Amino acid sequence: MNWLDSTVHRALVEAVLVGVLGGVVGVFVIARRLPFFTMALTHATFPGIVIAALLGVNLYLGGGLFGLLVVAAVLAFGRGRGQDFTTATGIALSGGFALGVVLVSAQDGFTKDLAAYTVGDVLAVGTGDLVATTAVAAGVLLLLALMGKELLLAAFDPVGAAALGLPTVLLDFALLAVVEVTVVATVPALGTILAVALIVGPAATARLLTDRLAPLFPLAAAIGVACALAGVWVSTLWNVATGASIALFVGLVFGAVFLGTAVRGRVRRAAAVRA
Amino acid sequence: MSERAPTLVLDRASVAYGDVPVLEELHGVVHEGEAVALIGPNGAGKSTFIKALLGLVPVVRGRIEVLGRPPAQARRDVAYVPQADTLDPDFPVSVEQVVMMGRYRRIGWLRRPSAEDRAEVADALERVGLAGRARDRFGTLSGGQRQRVLLARAIAAKPRMLLLDEPFNGVDAVSQHALLEAIGSLKAKGASVVVSTHDLAIAHLACDEVCLLNRHQFGFGPTGDVLTPERLRATYGGHALELRGDRVIVTQT
Ligand SMILES: Nc1ncnc2c1ncn2[C@@H]1O[C@H](COP(=O)(O)OP(=O)(O)O)[C@@H](O)[C@H]1O
Ligand SMILES: [Mg+2]
Numbered sequence: 001m002n003w004l005d006s007t008v009h010r011a012l013v014e015a016v017l018v019g020v021l022g023g024v025v026g027v028f029v030i031a032r033r034l035p036f037f038t039m040a041l042t043h044a045t046f047p048g049i050v051i052a053a054l055l056g057v058n059l060y061l062g063g064g065l066f067g068l069l070v071v072a073a074v075l076a077f078g079r080g081r082g083q084d085f086t087t088a089t090g091i092a093l094s095g096g097f098a099l100g101v102v103l104v105s106a107q108d109g110f111t112k113d114l115a116a117y118t119v120g121d122v123l124a125v126g127t128g129d130l131v132a133t134t135a136v137a138a139g140v141l142l143l144l145a146l147m148g149k150e151l152l153l154a155a156f157d158p159v160g161a162a163a164l165g166l167p168t169v170l171l172d173f174a175l176l177a178v179v180e181v182t183v184v185a186t187v188p189a190l191g192t193i194l195a196v197a198l199i200v201g202p203a204a205t206a207r208l209l210t211d212r213l214a215p216l217f218p219l220a221a222a223i224g225v226a227c228a229l230a231g232v233w234v235s236t237l238w239n240v241a242t243g244a245s246i247a248l249f250v251g252l253v254f255g256a257v258f259l260g261t262a263v264r265g266r267v268r269r270a271a272a273v274r275a
Numbered sequence: 276m277s278e279r280a281p282t283l284v285l286d287r288a289s290v291a292y293g294d295v296p297v298l299e300e301l302h303g304v305v306h307e308g309e310a311v312a313l314i315g316p317n318g319a320g321k322s323t324f325i326k327a328l329l330g331l332v333p334v335v336r337g338r339i340e341v342l343g344r345p346p347a348q349a350r351r352d353v354a355y356v357p358q359a360d361t362l363d364p365d366f367p368v369s370v371e372q373v374v375m376m377g378r379y380r381r382i383g384w385l386r387r388p389s390a391e392d393r394a395e396v397a398d399a400l401e402r403v404g405l406a407g408r409a410r411d412r413f414g415t416l417s418g419g420q421r422q423r424v425l426l427a428r429a430i431a432a433k434p435r436m437l438l439l440d441e442p443f444n445g446v447d448a449v450s451q452h453a454l455l456e457a458i459g460s461l462k463a464k465g466a467s468v469v470v471s472t473h474d475l476a477i478a479h480l481a482c483d484e485v486c487l488l489n490r491h492q493f494g495f496g497p498t499g500d501v502l503t504p505e506r507l508r509a510t511y512g513g514h515a516l517e518l519r520g521d522r523v524i525v526t527q528t
Contacts, residue, residue, distance in 0.1 A: 031366055146385050153376050156366050163329045163355035164380050165347070211412040213367045 004127060008236060011122045013130055015228035015246070018186045018198055021137045023224030024144065025182045026203025027216045028175060032155045035200045037074070037176070040089045041183045042192040044070040044096030050103040060132065060184055067180040070096060075173055120191030120243040122232055129188045136185040140178050151175055152213070189228070190243035198224055201250035208261050227253060279306040282436055282467040283328070288337035290327040296335065297323045303486060303495035310458065310468035312478035312498070315488035316511050321471035324488060325438045328469065329355055342435055349436070351380055354429035356439040359421035364414030370424050371409040374399055377431035399427040402460070404453045419450025426457055437461055439470040443477055455481055475502060
């Protein structure tokens with residue numbers, strides 16, 4: 001009898017993994033203002049899933065590979081004359097989603113599978129999913145640790161990075177690909193739509209609490225893990241949807257911290273006026 | 276002056292994004308320890324000029340040589356100072372982290388800053404008068420202070436050529452003085468400086484040469500010879516100019 005044979009144990013491990021991954025990657029997503037891109041990716045990977053389902057290959061492999069194509073397309077289009085990144089992202093979002101819907105409507109039979117894919121179910125996570133998430137988390141954390149300073153410069157000052165001779169196109173691709181594999185790895189637990197919550201929310205919450213870059217990473221990871229574990233706990237307790245429970249916790253924590261820091265800011269300002 | 280080695284050679288160069296030439300017929304020489312001011316109205320191509328010296332915009336005709344090399348191959352000895360207000364003030368990065376970016380080229384991939392890198396960062400901040408702000412977030416500083424941080428980043432890179440894109444825009448007098456001092460000390464050590472500006476007084480004060488630009492070159496040479504009302508009027512396409520003593524004020528750009 002293996003500890004991981006239990007559904008709940010597997011769910012807890014997955015929750016910790018996606019919490020850390022989403023939190024850490026989210027710091028870059030927030031700093032680089034990529035929440036919209038992240039949202040778009042969740043939709044743009046959709047046709048890849050459908051195609052994978054049609055071909056009978058692994059859904060996440062399909063979504064992942066298709067997502068990389070979308071990342072490359074967004075980067076290429078975003079560099080075109082008179083275009084910017086947001087426009088390209090918007091087109092990827094609607095285009096990808098539309099292609100997915102067309103593919104689905106041309107078939108019958110796997111709509112149930114796809115529903116599970118859009119909302120996710122961390123309690124249905126298998127050992128294979130855990131291995132995949134662990135591999136993605138290890139790879140992403142290693143990449144961020146090794147190329148952290150170059151990614152930071154390319155994010156903060158792209159022209160300055162190019163002026164140093166850094167390969168900015170490659171660095172942009174690396175960052176967007178990291179977001180992409182994170183989206184895909186988070187999908188089994190939260191589904192395509194709710195994956196955004198765990199990538200954007202904890203990092204945004206951490207950003208309210210600190211101005212410094214170094215503490216942002218552990219703080220966002222800790223908030224992500226806490227929300228993911230709380231979501232799993234609540235969903236097993238009351239038998240409600242896990243992905244949605246996690247996303248709700250993320251929203252609640254952000255709201256509470258936002259109110260807390262706003263009130264503290266007001267009190268400080270009032271004290272400063274009196275002084 | 277002519278015994279000094281040339282650091283920047285422009286030989287009838289044209290620079291273009293894609294097929295559209297933005298700057299044509301650039302011609303002139305800058306030597307070690309000299310500063311050249313790029314002067315011209317908005318859209319004249321000043322930023323493009325600087326990007327061409329970084330090898331980020333291609334030379335389609337003629338030749339540009341930076342430190343005896345094609346621009347893209349001279350980058351390790353060239354430092355670029357962007358306009359501070361082009362950078363996101365909300366970005367969670369500290370002043371010393373920004374200055375450390377000037378050391379990245381020396382540190383190299385996969386490596387962390389050494390004690391020497393840290394010492395250079397502290398020294399560069401000292402030289403722009405912001406040693407006390409090292410741990411503050413970049414975006415909490417004033418516009419002029421941010422510009423000084425970006426200059427400190429360039430100083431930390433120990434460049435032989437310094438490129439500054441409109442560093443004096445919206446900068447208070449204290450910061451302007453600090454910037455001019457720091458630029459002067461780099462020049463004294465033999466670095467060449469290329470600085471774009473709208474402020475003709477600064478060109479007189481800090482620069483040995485002037486390059487008048489508006490899509491092509493309207494003059495390149497010693498400041499006193501080139502900054503004449505006639506040439507300025509030609510560069511600015513007949514926009515009104517006012518003359519007050521030795522200062523020329525462009526009333527509309
Ligand atoms: N990335 C680009 N692609 C195409 N044209 C550009 C690009 N950047 C600038 N330009 C054009 O080059 C001209 C000069 O721009 P710029 O160098 O920014 O002028 P300045 O810095 O003097 O205001 C502008 O008219 C602009 O239209
Ligand atoms: Mg400009």
